[in-house]
Amino acid sequence: MERRKFIGALSLTGVFGLFNPNEVLSVTKTNNNTNAQSKNDREYWYKLLYKIASPVVSNLANGTLIKNMPVVTAPKFDSRTPAVSYLEAVGRTYAGIAPWLSLPDDTTTEGILRNKLKLQAIQGLDSCFAANSPDKLNFTKDYQPIVDSAYLAQTFLRAPKALWEPLKPETKREIIASFKSLRNRKPFKNNWLLFGSITEAFLLSIGEPHDESRLNEGVDTLNAWYKGDGWYGDGVNMAFDYYNSFVIHPMMVDTLAVMLDKKLIKKERYDLAVKRMQRYVVGQERMISPEGTYPPIGRSITYRTGAFQALSQIALMHKLPATIQPAQVRSALTKVKQNIYGTPGTFDAKGWLQLGFCGHDPEIADYYTSTGSLYMATLSFLPLGLPATDEFWAAPAAEWTSKKAWAAKPFSKDYHVDF
Template identity: 75%
Template sequence: MERRNFIGTLSFSGLLAFMSPTKIMASEAVGIEKAIKPTDDRTYWYQLLYKIAYPVVANLAEGKLKQNMVVVKSPTFDSRSASVTYLEAVGRTYAGIAPWLALPDDDTAEGKQRKKMRDLAVQGLDSCFASNSPDQLNFEKDYQPIVDSAYLAQTFLRAPEALWKPLKPATKQAIVAAFKSLRNRKPFNNNWLLFGSITEAFLMSIGEQYDEARLKQGVTKLNEWYKGDGWYGDGPNLAFDYYNSFVIHPMMVDTVAVMLAHGMATQAQYDLALKRMQRYGVGQERMISPEGTFPPIGRSITYRTGSFQALSQLALMKKLPQDIKPAQVRCALTKVKQNMYETKGTFDNKGWLQLGFCGSDPNIADYYTSTGSLYMATLSFLPLGLPASDPFWADPATDWTAKKAWKGEHFPKDYHVDF
């Protein structure tokens, strides 16, 4: 299915406040094949993020996520409860939209749309954590909630003023209790250890009792598994996939940042984690072809552009490696998004992401993958947390490394690093 525009024209977006999410999505389905035609990269990004995230956030706000979310499981889906898919959709979507929602309000079309999304996001959390909610999320069963509680925790670390502080006291208490309830299950001995770490880091950041051993274990073990040149092992062995971006670098840096702020890590430890992430970012940027494609390697390729969370977070933090200009990352990722999200079959006729890499292909989905899993895709939109005036958005279009290289233009040489 081709791209569709959830917001339509500015005059139509004003009408959204008076319509329910289900009616909005139904009314827009008529124009589902119409492509978004943005005036600039930033407009394209925020409209696309809105399109992806809206079904999750709006239905959650209305108390109808479980009722309306189209759930498709991998043909090889294992014995875990399918109910984990709803927490996956919420945790992953919120982690991706958090930086954008953290920007201050303004009177632009984007600002009005962002405020609407923020209001819906807060309303959705208050709704689903209410004791009588039909959208109550599963924290009690299976091991999967360890994963997506971590993304929800990362959400609050990324946007505390926008998405944590406005919540009702009862919602906050319920979230804290849900996070603490995970301690009766141990994360697996791989990247999952960081899920426990960042969840405990968030609890520490808000003055709640935290499990110090669980907090430190992920950071300690991942450092032991570091393989060099920007790559951590996923467990004792190296996995040539995108988990260094989906999980490891972003959660390592964010966890150590909280530990540093609370005197539990040194500045040198944080700097090392950041330098390793920057080195990994060099490779991420170079993996984007001149045409705006990237290799479909390893597990979880149905997470689509979530593969570029590490590079996107470096841009958000204004910590891109020295030889990488913000505008070249913007241009490269814009082209990737166009290639990926304009392919027929990426969205179903109700606006939900479908299992696949580029388009729809359920057979490419892993045994742990269902519809909610796919919302990891939002994690490549983190630079929307930068204001429109930032060089990432304001600088002229710039070719990325592979595009320069294959045009016969000068590009920086690349060398192994020892840290």
């Protein structure tokens, strides 16, 4: 069915009116029936993701993102133009919703909500890349577009059929040209190198000429900075923060997957990157306390649950280590999300994310942080790309490692690894 007809049909039934993003989380949080709890967990996740993503996606579809998105910057914001915040919001939100929007269409309540968001997401990209669009995104000024073009590229790698193929030919041409325009700026010598790599990997994946040096520099340099036990350095030194999850492991693995598909690397190299990511997420899962909290360490804690992108992606890939059951990841992350997003002040009155960690606290925002930056939070929702019948969602709730350990229950021991 054509997008316009589909939207019209749904509008006539009043279905879209049922989904007010600010009222969408009326899901029971506790239930003694484990099967019902599993179902409630998924319902809580997808309604929460819709609540977070909808202001960005719906405004982009309506051509009102720049008009309506509040751009609030950190108190000590640097010299970059605040206008970079719009591309930040789009790239990061789309990268987080991409797996969910890739599921087949269906007529369930979830399916209807997902279809609505998908159609708006496509319409939004077609709209903002059109000539004279009021939501024209900035790719040409400052260095920040290198970052968020990478998340948009990762979006298309995660959801090629849902979010790339349906775009208008002219939209695709504009996106390709925008990505290539970044080549006049070199990424900084840290995790940013992977932004250049994954953007070139996407171009490679669709048969466009790619910059071989830019493609290889990120994966080669970060590989040289590997410190052991699942941790890459962010530069020559290791940074004890969440950038191994925000950027490094997911973009390393996704870039190498394209290079493997195009026979530019051997499978052993890709497999090693996955093994390192698996080792890293063992630590991530263990850092979630019995209460569903985690340490607010390092830079960019305003990205909230985006800190668990690596754990979420490994679950999506069906590659969790043997010591971690999918249901314990679901249960742990559900509790984390309830703690973070149930705190007053996380959202403003119109549903936009606000600067802070647990609640509203602009003072903890870093000098590069603005409203759009916060939508990195969506990257912890990647397992919604698994169907409801998958073990991740269908298995009964399970205790995670720290919850078992602090209840004096048996739990797996942990050891350093050498790869």
